[in-house]
Amino acid sequence: MSAGPMSKGGGVTAEFSGRHVLAEFGGVDSALCDDLARLESALRTALTGAGVTLCEMVSKQFEPYGVTVLALLAESHASLHTYPESGDIFVDVFTCGAAADSAVTVAELLRDALGPREVRISTVHRGRAPGSPPA
Amino acid sequence: MSAGPMSKGGGVTAEFSGRHVLAEFGGVDSALCDDLARLESALRTALTGAGVTLCEMVSKQFEPYGVTVLALLAESHASLHTYPESGDIFVDVFTCGAAADSAVTVAELLRDALGPREVRISTVHRGRAPGSPPA
Numbered sequence: 001m002s003a004g005p006m007s008k009g010g011g012v013t014a015e016f017s018g019r020h021v022l023a024e025f026g027g028v029d030s031a032l033c034d035d036l037a038r039l040e041s042a043l044r045t046a047l048t049g050a051g052v053t054l055c056e057m058v059s060k061q062f063e064p065y066g067v068t069v070l071a072l073l074a075e076s077h078a079s080l081h082t083y084p085e086s087g088d089i090f091v092d093v094f095t096c097g098a099a100a101d102s103a104v105t106v107a108e109l110l111r112d113a114l115g116p117r118e119v120r121i122s123t124v125h126r127g128r129a130p131g132s133p134p135a
Numbered sequence: 136m137s138a139g140p141m142s143k144g145g146g147v148t149a150e151f152s153g154r155h156v157l158a159e160f161g162g163v164d165s166a167l168c169d170d171l172a173r174l175e176s177a178l179r180t181a182l183t184g185a186g187v188t189l190c191e192m193v194s195k196q197f198e199p200y201g202v203t204v205l206a207l208l209a210e211s212h213a214s215l216h217t218y219p220e221s222g223d224i225f226v227d228v229f230t231c232g233a234a235a236d237s238a239v240t241v242a243e244l245l246r247d248a249l250g251p252r253e254v255r256i257s258t259v260h261r262g263r264a265p266g267s268p269p270a
Binding site: 014016020022024056070074076077081085086092124127 | 149151153155157159190191193194195197201203205207209211212214216218220221223225227229231259261262
């Protein structure tokens with residue numbers, strides 16, 4: 001499946017550089033962890049709040065429980081994978097180019113929306129440092 | 136958008152545990168980096184070869200160039216973000232539960248299919264160690 005053309009990351013020549021935020025939320029309300037509509041809405045709101053561009057969102061309700069939400073962004077992607085049985089959520093947000101800092105903001109806005117009791121957020125710097133030549 | 140119910144990761148009680156593979160491929164053929172159909176096919180073949188379950192794939196052709204492919208898996212997700220101008224590709228593959236080892240296999244099969252001159256693959260162990268109690 002493919003959507004129409006648009007500019008990636010807002011620039012004509014994109015830097016091969018980005019931030020990949022890997023977050024784990026624990027102690028989240030179990031009903032919220034299994035509520036696809038609320039999880040989609042929370043991710044959409046966090047993305048908008050961080051100023052990144054959502055191109056497409058896909059999600060899936062698993063049986064007996066658990067939800068995955070994936071967002072295709074102009075800046076790369078974001079995802080949620082939930083475990084209602086234990087109240088846990090895996091989050092990842094990858095943003096490239098000039099919007100790289102937005103990944104942390106998305107994770108923080110998601111944390112505020114989902115109300116976890118425990119939070120782990122780590123950031124991986126990926127690609128080349130901005131301005132460095134191709135390999 | 137939502138697809139129908141299915142079991143997540145093949146088990147009734149999913150472990151909050153997984154492997155997140157972050158890979159960077161450099162020196163990839165520029166035409167391949169901008170060929171959405173071939174990139175989708177390469178990812179689909181790698182996922183199948185690694186034995187993971189593809190639920191849905193979404194992709195986008197950016198202007199003036201660059202492709203993103205996202206795969207929603209029963210085991211979590213996989214993504215490609217390409218930079219035809221420099222021949223670079225960001226890859227991530229996240230697999231949870233019993234299929235955790237498959238993430239590395241997916242990345243290796245993608246490497247073989249895309250023929251990069253430079254490869255960096257790192258693996259992040261996420262969540263709790265299998266068998267440990269919820270936080």
